[in-house]
Amino acid sequence: MTDTTTQPIPSSKPRNLFQQLELDTRLLGMIGAFIILCIAFNVLTDGRFLTPRNIFNLTIQTVSVAIMATGMVFVIVTRHIDLSVGALLATTSAVMAMVQTEVLPQTLGMGLNHPATWAITIVVGLAVGTLVGAFHGWMVGYLAIPAFIVTLGGFLVWRNVAWYLTDGQTIGPLDGNFLMFGGTNGTLGTTWSWIIGIVATVLALLTLWNARRAKAGHGFPVKPIWAEVTFSLVISGTILGFIWILNSYNIPSRRLARMFEARGETMPEGLVVGYGLPLSVFILIAVAVVMTVVARRTRFGRYIFATGGNPDAAELSGINTRMLTVKIFALMGFLCALSAVVASARLANHSNDLGTLDELRVIAAAVIGGTALSGGIGTIYGAILGALIMQALQSGMAMVGVDAPFQNIVVGSVLVLAVLIDIIYRKRLGAK
Amino acid sequence: MTKSPKELRAEGATPLVEMDDISISFGGIKAVDSVSVDLQPGEVVGLLGHNGAGKSTLIKILSGAYQKDSGEIRIDGKPVEITNPRDARSHNIETIYQTLALADNLDAASNLFLGRELVTPTGLVDDSAMEAECRKIFKQLNPNFQKFNEPVSALSGGQRQSVAIARAVYFNARILIMDEPTAALGPHETQMVAELIQQLKAQGIGIFLIDHDVHAVMELCDRASVMKNGQLVGTVDIEDVTDDDLLSMIILGKKPGEAAA
Numbered sequence: 001m002t003d004t005t006t007q008p009i010p011s012s013k014p015r016n017l018f019q020q021l022e023l024d025t026r027l028l029g030m031i032g033a034f035i036i037l038c039i040a041f042n043v044l045t046d047g048r049f050l051t052p053r054n055i056f057n058l059t060i061q062t063v064s065v066a067i068m069a070t071g072m073v074f075v076i077v078t079r080h081i082d083l084s085v086g087a088l089l090a091t092t093s094a095v096m097a098m099v100q101t102e103v104l105p106q107t108l109g110m111g112l113n114h115p116a117t118w119a120i121t122i123v124v125g126l127a128v129g130t131l132v133g134a135f136h137g138w139m140v141g142y143l144a145i146p147a148f149i150v151t152l153g154g155f156l157v158w159r160n161v162a163w164y165l166t167d168g169q170t171i172g173p174l175d176g177n178f179l180m181f182g183g184t185n186g187t188l189g190t191t192w193s194w195i196i197g198i199v200a201t202v203l204a205l206l207t208l209w210n211a212r213r214a215k216a217g218h219g220f221p222v223k224p225i226w227a228e229v230t231f232s233l234v235i236s237g238t239i240l241g242f243i244w245i246l247n248s249y250n251i252p253s254r255r256l257a258r259m260f261e262a263r264g265e266t267m268p269e270g271l272v273v274g275y276g277l278p279l280s281v282f283i284l285i286a287v288a289v290v291m292t293v294v295a296r297r298t299r300f301g302r303y304i305f306a307t308g309g310n311p312d313a314a315e316l317s318g319i320n321t322r323m324l325t326v327k328i329f330a331l332m333g334f335l336c337a338l339s340a341v342v343a344s345a346r347l348a349n350h351s352n353d354l355g356t357l358d359e360l361r362v363i364a365a366a367v368i369g370g371t372a373l374s375g376g377i378g379t380i381y382g383a384i385l386g387a388l389i390m391q392a393l394q395s396g397m398a399m400v401g402v403d404a405p406f407q408n409i410v411v412g413s414v415l416v417l418a419v420l421i422d423i424i425y426r427k428r429l430g431a432k
Numbered sequence: 433m434t435k436s437p438k439e440l441r442a443e444g445a446t447p448l449v450e451m452d453d454i455s456i457s458f459g460g461i462k463a464v465d466s467v468s469v470d471l472q473p474g475e476v477v478g479l480l481g482h483n484g485a486g487k488s489t490l491i492k493i494l495s496g497a498y499q500k501d502s503g504e505i506r507i508d509g510k511p512v513e514i515t516n517p518r519d520a521r522s523h524n525i526e527t528i529y530q531t532l533a534l535a536d537n538l539d540a541a542s543n544l545f546l547g548r549e550l551v552t553p554t555g556l557v558d559d560s561a562m563e564a565e566c567r568k569i570f571k572q573l574n575p576n577f578q579k580f581n582e583p584v585s586a587l588s589g590g591q592r593q594s595v596a597i598a599r600a601v602y603f604n605a606r607i608l609i610m611d612e613p614t615a616a617l618g619p620h621e622t623q624m625v626a627e628l629i630q631q632l633k634a635q636g637i638g639i640f641l642i643d644h645d646v647h648a649v650m651e652l653c654d655r656a657s658v659m660k661n662g663q664l665v666g667t668v669d670i671e672d673v674t675d676d677d678l679l680s681m682i683i684l685g686k687k688p689g690e691a692a693a
């Protein structure tokens with residue numbers, strides 16, 4: 001090439017403030033909508049909505065759908081769909097219920113509440129979920145049956161396999177240790193919650209700092225330092241504030257007294273103990289972090305987005321898109337099983353209708369969270385926020401006393417409206 | 433450079449690539465019918481023909497996008513099986529597709545390294561390093577290009593084409609396939625691609641160049657193979673023919689000097 005007039009890396013082009021700060025305006029819009037929603041419900045319920053107790057409940061109710069929604073992002077990004085997640089959740093839950101109440105204690109003679117029961121149960125459940133998911137993915141990827149059909153079939157099959165496994169009966173009570181994953185039965189307590197909050201904050205700040213250093217190392221433009229500091233403060237504040245709220249929801253004294261009795265001790269007079277971070281929420285946070293890293297920083301994630309953007313280009317670039325499909329659905333199945341642990345532990349038993357309509361909630365969460373059904377676009381945090389918005393809407397309306405049919409009418413309308421707003425937003429942006 | 437491609441051919445040296453008696457049909461239609469072409473190191477062979485003649489289909493067999501029905505592909509004289517794009521890449525065959533084959537939702541660097549990402553020691557995708565490499569190569573290829581942090585859907589047709597070209601030349605190809613690489617380029621950028629082809633040729637890379645512009649083919653190629661309706665009309669030495677000879681081969685489907693049938 002003759003034309004080698006060297007140019008400095010662009011700094012000439014005027015960038016507006018939003019671009020400079022690399023803010024995700026769509027995310028900001030969603031957070032704004034969520035905050036308005038919460039404040040509105042709080043006013044309508046005379047301050048009952050934004051109490052530590054309600055926030056605690058809201059988060060543990062969101063976990064199951066949110067975990068599956070992160071997997072649904074990958075499925076939808078690659079232009080597929082999974083209609084079977086609720087049914088698969090039921091099947092894996094049924095398998096785990098049978099393993100922990102029948103197979104291990106009776107058939108294998110380990111007895112009730114054996115310390116290894118919960119671990120074996122969960123391993124079996126996760127394996128079943130992963131295998132079923134991989135099987136779906138194989139049919140989609142290698143047999144080229146549309147995912148809509150495979151998972152529509154799966155929806156009927158797995159809902160009824162669950163029924164068959166349990167004879168349609170509610171199975172319970174579940175293993176005592178297993179119940180720890182359900183929410184109120186398994187919280188980390190205030191001290192550990194603070195420790196985790198602080199560790200998370202430090203890790204988040206380190207990640208931010210490392211990203212900035214990597215960019216600066218190559219001479220790329222970086223955000224102004226004041227913006228970086230503000231952002232860091234917002235992140236730290238959010239994490240620690242969240243922990244603080246969960247820690248200030250105190251275990252009711254009657255319940256606390258029973259816990260002491262169970263250990264054969266008496267409760268000291270006037271003792272107050274906070275719940276802290278529920279184990280299930282901790283699992284969701286771990287899933288969110290891992291899935292975000294997978295999406296952004298691994299080859300697997302990069303190939304998911306490339307395939308969603310242009311499947312032919314991905315194939316021509318040497319990506320094995322069929323195997324990729326198997327892996328994506330296997331991951332989805334794994335996450336369904338993980339959700340099944342949380343969902344059945346929260347209810348303390350496996351019921352035949354567990355996970356009913358979850359497929360729609362999960363898809364709605366991913367879509368409200370900005371995942372485009374045309375493929376190639378979607379974020380993990382968006383899907384989780386989507387799940388949170390839907391749950392807030394549902395429980396808020398229940399608290400206000402909106403009739404059940406109206407609740408679903410509103411949720412359905414919000415889904416359509418959210419997608420419309422998204423379409424308008426993307427048009428404005430000039431992207432497709 | 434030791435010997436020119438022409439001298440090599442005269443000596444009967446083993447070609448870099450031989451596509452021998454290749455056929456493929458789509459639902460009964462023979463898109464490529466017993467076509468043989470070959471390529472020496474440092475040689476540019478033009479592929480010409482009307483729309484639908486079968487040029488893209490032929491080279492897609494070499495790049496692993498399609499599977500041939502019959503025929504043989506040899507690299508350095510050794511028969512090879514190319515059943516997917518990964519096989520082609522492992523033989524250092526790089527392709528610029530007519531359709532460009534870019535993931536529109538990813539940025540230039542992600543597309544450049546798609547399938548061959550640079551990773552950090554921990555095995556995570558290293559976006560900063562890839563962007564830095566991408567900026568380096570664009571400094572040569574298209575110095576005005578600035579949109580490194582936008583998805584390629586936001587780029588102009590020519591800019592997208594530069595991304596596809598950058599991807600093909602970055603990874604030390606031995607065999608380069610360019611399917612209408614300048615279709616969307618302005619005159620200046622077309623000139624830069626012409627210079628790039630000369631440069632790559634001098635490095636001993638063999639290039640198949642599909643182009644509808646007969647003048648460009650006359651200027652850049654050593655030989656030209658003309659196709660019509662899936663069949664090879666003939667392969668000629670550029671030095672032995674004129675623009676008009678090539679045109680009549682494309683339109684009439686006859687080699688110069690051959691009597692009209």
Ligand SMILES: Nc1ncnc2c1ncn2[C@@H]1O[C@H](COP(=O)(O)OP(=O)(O)OP(=O)(O)O)[C@@H](O)[C@H]1O
Nearest residue numbers: 458459463481482483484485486487488489490530
């Ligand atoms: N995937 C396919 N399925 C069916 N027919 C195909 C397919 N790909 C190509 N063809 C047919 O094969 C023939 C050759 O097509 P090809 O794309 O190779 O032409 P081309 O010479 O590259 O033309 P152009 O100059 O327009 O790019 C055409 O008749 C086309 O319709």
Ligand SMILES: [Mg+2]
Nearest residue numbers: 487488489530
């Ligand atoms: Mg073509």
